[in-house]
Amino acid sequence: MDSPCPTCGGTGFTVVEDGSHGPPVTQVCLCVLKRQIIANIERGMRGLSEAVPLDRGARSPLQAHVGNDLRVTASPVWFASHLRHTAARKGADWGFRVVTDADLMVAWLATVALQGSEILDADARAEAAPVSLRKLTLVDISSPPELLVVRLGVKAARNSAMPEVLYEALTIRAHEGKPTWVWDQPDAPFDGAHLSYSRLADEFMERWPRVREGDEVRQPQPRVRAGSTGAAPPAPSGNGGASRSVRDMMLGDTGGGKRR
């Protein structure tokens, strides 16, 4: 599909000119790192790599929260752009995963099915193949990711178990000592009218930090270089020059969806 990388010609590595006459020293080409990061972004959430990039040099309010619980209220477009931005900077090994409330319900129903009960959920039945042993259980889906993002508002059919399924997922995460982001949307906030709402879950998340669509990053850019014209470079996070360049690639026009 894509034409070969002009830097490495598709080999995936480049030869480093180190001035010596020893055997050639090679390094992995940026195109490989970029592909790995895009693959990881897609693994975490399908289609996420196609989200609209943030402006060059922008920072996302999500970035400060990758290690802690968080409530996010944002539209899918805003959230996807900011999550893509965040994931591109976390690198190819970042174990984040986005699941929907509907995914959690199906997983929970699989848990129930394993216990021999009947499936009584319209959304799950619509998936034709009845919830089976091949489906992940709630623990399977909730427990492993380094960061679990629960997207609320995808499940359409009311199920009286949904609030407790969400709460159970939160407690599974807390038990694992791993961070969770709960993402609702401005036109369907997590309040008493929400399909997934419970007082238990609400109180559970009461002290979590919050990010809302349009929030800016508050802290000023550290260490703006003297003579800078004000457009501060993205703050490096210590991964060395190569991955910094990959971040730039992910930021700019050459990243994401553009194909030539």
Ligand SMILES: [Zn+2]
């Ligand atoms: Zn290359």
